Structures are given as C-alpha cells and as structure tokens.
Amino acid sequence: MTSALMLELRDLSKSFQLHHQHGARLNVLRGLDLRLHAGECVVLSGPSGAGKSTLLRVIYANYRPTFGAVHVRHDDRWLDLAKATSHEVLDVRRRTLGYVSQFLRVIPRVPTLDIVAEPAVQMGASTENARQRASDLLHRLNVPERLWQLPPGTFSGGEQQRVNIARGLIVPRPVLLLDEPTASLDADNRAVVAELLAEARAAGSAVLGIFHDEDMRDRVATRLFPMQALEAA
Amino acid sequence: MSALLQVRGLSRHYGQRVGCEDVSFDLHPGELLCVVGESGSGKSTLLNTVAAQLAPTAGSVRYRQRDGEWLELGTLSEADRRRLAREEWGFVTQNPRDGLRLNVSAGANVAERLMALGMRNYSQLRGIARSWLERVEIDASRIDDAPTGFSGGMQQRLQIARTLVTQPRLVFMDEPTAGLDVSVQARILDLLRRLVNELGLAAVMVTHDLAVARLLAARTMVMQGGRVVETGLTDQILDDPQHPYTQLLVSSVLTT
Numbered sequence: 001m002t003s004a005l006m007l008e009l010r011d012l013s014k015s016f017q018l019h020h021q022h023g024a025r026l027n028v029l030r031g032l033d034l035r036l037h038a039g040e041c042v043v044l045s046g047p048s049g050a051g052k053s054t055l056l057r058v059i060y061a062n063y064r065p066t067f068g069a070v071h072v073r074h075d076d077r078w079l080d081l082a083k084a085t086s087h088e089v090l091d092v093r094r095r096t097l098g099y100v101s102q103f104l105r106v107i108p109r110v111p112t113l114d115i116v117a118e119p120a121v122q123m124g125a126s127t128e129n130a131r132q133r134a135s136d137l138l139h140r141l142n143v144p145e146r147l148w149q150l151p152p153g154t155f156s157g158g159e160q161q162r163v164n165i166a167r168g169l170i171v172p173r174p175v176l177l178l179d180e181p182t183a184s185l186d187a188d189n190r191a192v193v194a195e196l197l198a199e200a201r202a203a204g205s206a207v208l209g210i211f212h213d214e215d216m217r218d219r220v221a222t223r224l225f226p227m228q229a230l231e232a233a
Numbered sequence: 234m235s236a237l238l239q240v241r242g243l244s245r246h247y248g249q250r251v252g253c254e255d256v257s258f259d260l261h262p263g264e265l266l267c268v269v270g271e272s273g274s275g276k277s278t279l280l281n282t283v284a285a286q287l288a289p290t291a292g293s294v295r296y297r298q299r300d301g302e303w304l305e306l307g308t309l310s311e312a313d314r315r316r317l318a319r320e321e322w323g324f325v326t327q328n329p330r331d332g333l334r335l336n337v338s339a340g341a342n343v344a345e346r347l348m349a350l351g352m353r354n355y356s357q358l359r360g361i362a363r364s365w366l367e368r369v370e371i372d373a374s375r376i377d378d379a380p381t382g383f384s385g386g387m388q389q390r391l392q393i394a395r396t397l398v399t400q401p402r403l404v405f406m407d408e409p410t411a412g413l414d415v416s417v418q419a420r421i422l423d424l425l426r427r428l429v430n431e432l433g434l435a436a437v438m439v440t441h442d443l444a445v446a447r448l449l450a451a452r453t454m455v456m457q458g459g460r461v462v463e464t465g466l467t468d469q470i471l472d473d474p475q476h477p478y479t480q481l482l483v484s485s486v487l488t489t
Contacts, residue, residue, distance in 0.1 A: 019477035020484065061466065063473040086452050086466050087261060107426075107448065108419040121430075 005073065006175050006206040007036040007059070012068035014051070014058050027230050028054045032068070034208075034225060038174070041197065041207040041220050046227035052210045055227070056177045059208070060099045061089045072096060072175065094122060100168030102180040104160040106153045113138070113148040116166040123171050130170070137166040141192055157184040169196055176200060178209035182216055194219045236297065237262050237403060237435050238283070243292035245282045251459040252278030255292070258454060258464065262402070263433045267446035267467065269482070270456035276439040277407055279456070283437065284324060284405045285314050299402065319349050323396035327408040329388035332395070333380050339366060339391055340376040346399045365394040369424060386417035390424065397428055406438040410445060422448055443486055447471055455479045 014029040028051040036042055044052040057063040059070055061081045070081040074096045081089060093099075107115060113134050120130035138148060141162040147155065152163050165181050176197075182190045190213065197207060197220050211217040217224075238260040245252040253275035260266055268276045281287045283294055285306045294306040299321060306314070318324070326332040333342055343362040344352075352358060363373045369390040371383075380388050389409060396404065409425070410418040426449055429436060440446060446453045446467050453467040455476065463476040474480045 016473075017475075019480050057472070062468050064465075064469060064475070089466060090451055107423075109423040 003037040003039045005035060006038050007034075007073070007208070008069075008071040009034040009059070010069045010071070012055075012058065012070065013066045014054055014063060015066050029058065029065075030230055036175070036206045036208055038204045038206050039201050040222045041201055041209065042223050042225050043217050043221040044208070044210050044227055045217070045224045047229065049229045050227040051229070052227055053179050056099065056179050056208065056210065060093070060097060060177055062099075094119075096173060097175050097177065098168055098171070098173035099177045100165055100179065100181045102161060102164075102183045104152060104164040104167075106151065106160075108151065108153070110151055111149045112143070112152050112155075112163055115152065116163060116170055119167060119171045133170055134166065137170060137196075138163070140196070141166055142189060158186070158189070161185060162189060165193060165196070169200065172200065172203055172205065174205055176205050176207045176209075178207065178211075180210050180212060182211065182213065187215075190216050236260060238297075238437075239293075239295040240283055241293050241295075243279070243282060243294060244290045245278050245287055246290045251275070252287075253282065253456070254459045256454075256461050257292075258461075260403075260435050260437060262435050264452065265429055265434075265436045265438060265450045267450035267453045268437065268439045268456060269441060269443060269446055269453055271441060271482075274456040275459035276441075276456055278459070280405055280407055280437060280439050284322070285309070285317075286324075296403070319346070320399070321402050323399070323401035323404040325392055325396050325404065325406040325409045327411055329380075329385070329392040332392040333388060335381050336379065338377045339371065339380055339383070342380060342391060342395045343398050346395060350399060361398065365398050366391075368428075369394045370420070384417075386413050386421065389413065389417075389421055393421070393424065393428070397432065397434075400432060402435060404434050404436040406436060408439055408441070411441070425449060443471060443483065455482065 010033055012029055012032040015025055015027040018024045044055065046052060054063060058065050065082045068082065071078050072081055072092055074092050079088060079092060081092065113131055116134035116138060117130035120133055121127060143159060143162050147159065152160050161181065161184050182193050185193065194216065201207060211220065236259040241257050243256045244254045256279055268279060270276050278287065282289050289307065296304050296306060298304055324332065334345065340359060340362040343365050344358040347358060347361065363376055366373050366376060371387055371390055380391055383391065410421050413421065422445060438450065450467050453470045454461050455463040455470060455478065457478045463470060463474065463479045470479060471483055474483045
C-alpha cells in the first residue's frame with residue numbers, strides 16, 4: 001500500500017498551565033508520533049483521560065501544542081500547524097482539515113439547512129447548490145424535513161449530532177478528525193455515518209477518530225492507535 | 234493574500250496615562266477581528282486610534298485603499314481622512330444616538346452617506362433606503378419616521394444600515410450590541426454575521442463579550458492595561474487560553 005501520507009505528528013506534547021489554580025500543570029500528551037495516510041481510518045483507543053480529544057484538538061490547532069510538530073499536507077506542500085500563522089490555519093481548516101465533535105455549536109436564529117450548507121458556501125458554492133447538498137445529507141441522516149427551516153437549538157441530542165455530522169461532511173476534506181460524532185445515535189443512524197465515512201475514505205480522505213462504541217469502531221477502523229493517561233503511566 | 238490594514242507599534246497616551254501601548258496587527262480583506270478585554274483595557278482607544286479619530290502618540294497605521302495604493306494614515310490631510318471615512322470606511326458606535334442623525338427620517342439617515350458619495354436621484358435613494366431598512370428588519374413603512382421614536386435595538390439596526398449602505402471595505406465597531414436585551418442582541422449579531430459574509434467586509438470589533446467574539450470573529454486580540462496580552466484564532470483563545478489574564482477572563486464567563 002502506497003497511499004499518500006496526509007498527516008504526520010512528531011514528538012508532540014501538550015500540557016496545560018493553569019495560572020489561577022496555583023500554577024498547576026497538567027501533562028496530557030508527551031512525545032507522540034503518528035502518521036496518517038489517505039484512505040485509512042485510524043481510531044484512537046484508550047480510557048477516558050488518555051488525551052484522545054486533546055490530541056484531535058491539537059491537530060485541529062484548537063489547542064496549541066507545547067512541543068513538537070503537526071505536519072499537514074495542504075494542497076501539495078507540507079505545513080507545520082504548530083508554527084503556522086492564524087491565516088494559514090484558517091485556510092487549512094477551510095480546505096484540508098475537517099473536525100466534527102459530538103456537540104453542535106448552535107448559531108441563534110440560523111435554520112438547520114443553512115448551518116449545514118455554510119461550509120460549502122464558504123468554499124464558493126452557490127447558495128442553491130450548497131442547500132441541495134445539505135438536503136441530500138440531512139435526508140440520508142434521517143433528519144425530518146420539517147426541522148430543516150428551524151434553528152437546531154431545541155433539537156434532541158441525536159438530531160443535533162446528525163446536523164453536526166452533515167455540516168462536517170458537506171465539504172469533502174482530505175483529512176477528517178472525528179470526536180465521538182456518533183455518541184448519541186441509534187444503530188440505524190450509526191450505520192449511515194459508517195457508510196458516509198466509507199465513501200469519504202474511498203474518495204481519498206484520511207480519517208482519525210474517537211469511537212467508544214465497539215461495533216462502530218470495528219466497522220470503521222482500519223487500524224487502532226492505543227493511548228494511555230500520562231500521569232497514571 | 235495581502236493585508237488591508239497594517240498596524241505597527243501603535244500607542245496612544247493621554248498625558249502620563251496609557252490608553253493603548255505598542256499594538257501591532259494585520260487585517261485581511263473579508264476578515265473580522267475582535268478586540269476583547271475589560272472596561273479600561275484600552276480597546277476603544279485602540280479602535281479610535283486605528284480609525285484615525287485619535288492621533289497616535291507613536292507607531293503607524295497603513296491602509297491599502299480601493300485602487301491598491303497604500304496610505305500612511307498619520308501623514309494624511311484631514312480632507313483625505315474624511316474622504317476615506319466617507320468612501321471606504323464605516324463606523325458603528327455603541328450608542329446608536331452617536332452614529333445617527335436623530336432629527337431626520339430613517340430613510341434620510343440611510344440615504345445620507347450615499348448622497349455624500351454624489352448620488353442625487355431621489356427615487357433611487359428612496360428605493361435603496363427602503364431595501365436596506367428591510368434588510369435590517371425595520372418595517373419599510375417607518376421610512377419617514379425619525380429614529381427618536383425607535384427602540385434601542387431598532388436604532389442600532391438603523392445605524393448598521395446607514396453604515397453599510399455604501400458597501401464600505403472596512404468597518405470599525407465599538408460594542409455594537411452592548412446595552413441591548415439578549416433577544417435584540419441575538420438579532421443584531423445574526424444580522425452582522427450575514428452582512429459581513431455577504432458583503433465580504435473587513436472589520437475590527439471591540440467587545441467585552443467573549444460569546445460575541447466566538448460567534449463573529451475568526452481572530453481575537455485580548456487587551457489588558459492598554460497592551461495586547463494574547464492574540465490568535467478565537468477558538469484557541471477561548472478553549473486554550475495561555476495568558477493568566479485570558480484564563481481569568483474565559484473562566485469568569487457564565488455558561489447556561
């Protein structure tokens with residue numbers, strides 16, 4: 001297998017310094033190396049507190065690494081997100097790196113359909129085309145059509161999660177980070193998500209995710225990446 | 234991509250007292266930058282100094298105008314500064330009464346900046362004013378009413394229409410949603426978010442409300458005592474604050 005390398009973490013460490021908790025320091029990641037190729041789905045495994053979500057957030061540049069490098073293939077060059085400017089990070093997020101958490105960030109007054117369509121519009125799609133793609137995804141994820149014109153603030157956890165997945169997948173991105181995107185979904189909808197991920201991989205996306213549900217993990221993972229908590233180790 | 238605004242080492246003192254000190258940043262076209270911090274942290278002083286409404290004590294502000302030429306704001310004549318404010322910039326104040334003309338109608342408030350650009354056709358001006366009132370969700374039947382009879386939220390939406398009607402390239406906003414009810418605030422934030430996206434505006438917005446920054450701005454600067462203590466992507470600043478002051482600010486927000 002000679003799929004393209006898409007993401008490479010080298011000697012990555014992350015600790016949090018809490019200035020108002022007597023300067024407490026939490027070491028969460030230390031000296032971590034990881035390589036992710038196009039078409040594979042690597043699932044982070046390990047107990048709560050092992051730093052799985054922290055790792056995804058560091059890769060997305062939501063958290064700033066304390067040490068080490070996050071190399072991402074962006075267009076045809078390599079960029080270290082640990083050193084990139086804010087404008088470079090924003091461009092990588094727009095076109096290369098997607099992130100879906102288990103929580104939807106609700107925007108007041110914006111209807112579901114537009115929340116899902118927004119990333120496509122930002123990539124230059126017409127509103128009409130973006131809404132069409134949004135409808136297709138919402139259909140597949142079994143979000144009832146009567147909800148599409150409503151802001152998702154009052155939806156159930158599972159409905160919000162499906163809206164979030166649709167928003168995260170509407171633009172095909174070469175690297176996808178998924179933090180428990182199926183935590184509150186029933187078996188049918190988990191199957192739909194597994195299918196969508198298989199399609200993304202077939203189209204060349206590299207996926208790095210957290211899935212606590214074993215059935216889901218077995219279905220989507222091509223490889224596991226075990227992690228354990230540092231302080232306990 | 235090349236910047237629209239370059240601020241370098243900008244300081245503004247009031248006698249011995251520091252308003253803002255040694256601030257540098259770039260702003261790109263289509264980008265909204267939030268400046269957060271408590272009252273007295275120098276946010277508004279910075280905004281007014283960048284917008285050339287206050288003279289800097291030190292440092293420079295460069296602006297790339299529509300024709301691509303870079304202007305050094307400190308060396309511009311008063312007439313040129315006024316031309317920029319009229320043709321390329323907009324300013325939204327916290328209190329809409331400071332940004333509106335209260336003794337003329339809502340329609341005239343919207344049309345005035347267009348007239349300053351030379352548009353004279355009455356029915357065309359009225360048509361644009363009407364469509365902008367609708368855009369900011371003010372009933373077009375209020376076009377001939379003076380804004381004195383409007384609620385605070387309506388006045389703020391009118392000020393936004395008045396400012397954006399000329400399609401400025403750069404907008405300065407000083408706490409545009411402070412002092413409004415939360416429901417009114419949500420409406421104005423949604424409006425700003427849509428207009429900024431649709432018009433591709435670049436904007437610098439001062440706010441003390443971190444949720445506003447999260448909703449609107451890709452990048453945020455945190456100020457304390459006149460200095461920028463932390464700057465970065467808004468989600469980095471809010472989710473992984475590094476500076477003690479930012480950590481305090483973020484941990485003090487009430488969540489519902």
